[in-house]
Amino acid sequence: MAKPALRVERNGPIGWMIFDNPARRNAINEDMWRAIPPAMAGFDADPEVRCVVLRGAGSVAFAAGADISEFEKRRANANTAGEHDNIIDAAQLALEDSAKPVLAMIQGYCLGGGVEIALACDLRYAGASSSFAIPAARLGIGYGVHGTNRLVASVGHAAAREIMLTGRRYSADEALSMGLVNRVLPDAELEAYVREIASMLAANAPLSMAASKAIINGVIEASGDFSKGQELIARCARSEDHVEGRRAFMEKRAPKFKGK
């Protein structure tokens, strides 16, 4: 079986990043998160690349979140969990801070960290059979402040509260009606549509798009005070429930949470 990896490809003016871990539904492991900033820096430095598309390998999943099998080691205590969160934040910021437009092409499962990375993209297009969830509350983890902030900015606080508090699964149509994705296409038409939009962006004025992107990002960032949230995320990372959540997932059983 091929090693999980972030595959980086270029096709004309379009750069591609592909989450390639099909045995785990394209779950993003730490090496893959770490590979995103240098991949984006490579595209940023290449004037021939005019836009970037993220996708999962195959059609079963965009990404089923962060790789939970690494949590025992990588999120063993609040320090390592903080480090792990910083690596995930750096990956998102690399996409957000790039001057180039970034698209998420979403087929199949888009869960947890998969939603987080999709929200750090400028545009999200989904296949009709894709599904979405942020099951942080089912794992005992505190979802990142930047991801949560972008979620609220995209879907509003009412839908964001339901998504975060229930951790439940949503269909592509529900995601569209909440504003989580820009458009839903029949599965068979998604890739052609994304290539068409990417070609449209590739022909647009890069400096104009960079200005719009920076202004919109500035508006979203300015609305948040993250200090209390950061503290509460760290409390989750120190909790017994955090250990229980990841063990329950690996042991394929329902977690028993105690609130400590």
Ligand code: COA
């Ligand atoms: N991290 C690590 N492993 C994962 C994973 C993740 N995020 N998502 C799936 N896997 C693994 C499963 O443990 C399973 O491994 P196994 O073959 O060794 O048993 C394999 O991928 C296939 O998953 P399975 O659950 O059997 O497939 P499915 O098609 O029935 O369900 C999902 C797919 C994505 C709905 C389900 O795997 C799931 O809910 N994943 C976790 C999602 C999650 O909580 N993400 C948030 C993380 S921040």
